[in-house]
Amino acid sequence: MAITKLLLDHPDIDVNIEHPGIQEPAVYWAAVSRSFKVFKLLVEDLKVNVNIRTGPGVGLSLLQEAIQKNKKDVVECLLQYPRLDINATDVNGETTLHQVVCSCSLKSPQNLTLLLNHEDLNPNIRTNQGETALYRAVKTGAAHIVYKLLQDKRVDPNIPDLVSNTPLHLASYTQSNGDEIMELILKIEDIDVNAQDGEGMTALHTATARKRDVMMGMLLERRELDVNARDMEGRTALPLAQYGQFPDRVLMLVMDRRTDARVRDRWGRTAMEVAHIRGMPGWHGNVDARVLEGKSPPSRAWTEGPSETL
Numbered sequence: 001m002a003i004t005k006l007l008l009d010h011p012d013i014d015v016n017i018e019h020p021g022i023q024e025p026a027v028y029w030a031a032v033s034r035s036f037k038v039f040k041l042l043v044e045d046l047k048v049n050v051n052i053r054t055g056p057g058v059g060l061s062l063l064q065e066a067i068q069k070n071k072k073d074v075v076e077c078l079l080q081y082p083r084l085d086i087n088a089t090d091v092n093g094e095t096t097l098h099q100v101v102c103s104c105s106l107k108s109p110q111n112l113t114l115l116l117n118h119e120d121l122n123p124n125i126r127t128n129q130g131e132t133a134l135y136r137a138v139k140t141g142a143a144h145i146v147y148k149l150l151q152d153k154r155v156d157p158n159i160p161d162l163v164s165n166t167p168l169h170l171a172s173y174t175q176s177n178g179d180e181i182m183e184l185i186l187k188i189e190d191i192d193v194n195a196q197d198g199e200g201m202t203a204l205h206t207a208t209a210r211k212r213d214v215m216m217g218m219l220l221e222r223r224e225l226d227v228n229a230r231d232m233e234g235r236t237a238l239p240l241a242q243y244g245q246f247p248d249r250v251l252m253l254v255m256d257r258r259t260d261a262r263v264r265d266r267w268g269r270t271a272m273e274v275a276h277i278r279g280m281p282g283w284h285g286n287v288d289a290r291v292l293e294g295k296s297p298p299s300r301a302w303t304e305g306p307s308e309t310l
Contacts, residue, residue: 060090061088061090061096062078063075063078063079063084063086063096064096066078067096067099067100067103067111068099068103072110072111075111075114076114079114079115079118086115086118086120086121087120087121087122087125089125089127092127092128093125093126093127093128093129094127095122095125095133096115097112097115097121097123097125097133098125098127098131098133098136100112100115101133101136101137101140101142101145101149102136102140109144109148112148113148116148116149116152121154122154123149123152123154123155124154124155124156124159126159126161129161129162130160130161130162130163131161132155132156132159132167133149133155134146134149134150134155134157134159134167135159135161135167135170137149138167138170138171138174138181138185139170139174140176141174141175141176141177141178141181142177143177143180143181143184146181146184146185147184150184150185150187150188157185157188157190157191158190158191158192158195160195160197163197163198164195164196164197164198165197165198166192166195166197166203167185168182168185168186168191168192168193168195168203169195169197169201169202169203169206171185171203171215172203172206172207172212172215173206173210178212178215179212179214179215179218182203182207182215183218186218186219186222193219193222193224193225194224194225194226194229196229196231199231199232199233200230200231200232200233201231202226202229202231202237203215203219204216204219204220204225204227204229204237205229205231205235205236205237205240207219208237208240208241208249208253209240211249213249213252216237216249216252216253217252220252220253220256225258227253227256227258227259227260228258228259228260228263230263230265233265233266234263234264234265234266234267235265236259236260236263236271237253238250238253238254238259238261238263238271239265239269239271239274241253242271242274243274
């Protein structure tokens with residue numbers, strides 16, 4: 001300690017010089033070793049760069065290294081310093097929060113709590129692929145992390161990736177805990193249930209196309225949902241259920257009084273005309289074909305268009 005103090009007091013000392021072989025400064029070695037007292041002494045010196053990145057290539061920040069090596073005391077110490085850039089990104093555009101979200105299921109979630117408690121944290125930074133920390137958590141199916149992030153009022157659940165998929169869209173693609181994650185997202189007051197991806201699809205489109213009945217039910221419960229939103233092909237969710245030969249999903253949509261089966265796609269076809277095409281012999285259980293054949297009463301959707309919202 002005494003030697004370290006003497007060196008730090010020397011006017012010509014370069015405290016940030018890196019080891020020529022492994023490209024890591026003294027503060028890094030103090031952080032990852034057992035020399036916490038030396039580390040604390042170093043970071044208290046204003047000349048020491050606490051935002052320095054280690055090693056070649058992507059390079060991790062000092063904070064990321066400490067988190068990766070589970071050095072709780074170092075993490076807590078770094079987060080106390082105003083000159084720490086908690087939102088610093090690597091060459092992939094990933095922040096420390098992105099890293100923690102990816103590893104939180106394997107390690108203690110305490111690091112996530114520490115980051116979210118930091119007043120300067122921006123949880124909405126996107127990576128080079130357009131992924132926020134929330135998007136990343138949804139992508140990995142980590143429902144407990146999604147819940148934790150959504151508790152933070154700074155988190156924007158509507159930020160899309162580079163192809164305009166929002167976390168709500170992504171939930172319908174997520175096999176692990178997808179239903180639970182969508183339920184969590186839909187609890188957010190300002191969630192945009194009608195957001196459209198790069199192909200013009202809403203979450204209802206994607207949930208219908210991917211046979212996610214529970215998700216469809218949750219979405220249809222939302223008053224502000226536009227059941228008749230059309231994608232780039234002019235299709236609502238109803239013809240997607242027909243194309244996929246999903247009679248249960250067709251029934252769910254037809255039973256919703258907002259559904260308008262008269263909407264035409266880019267080829268000028270209505271859902272009823274699609275039903276004629278798809279309702280061929282051998283396609284058992286086709287609910288819209290049964291309606292057309294007079295075997296069940298027609299829905300308002302087929303004849304009069306949508307009525308008042310449920």
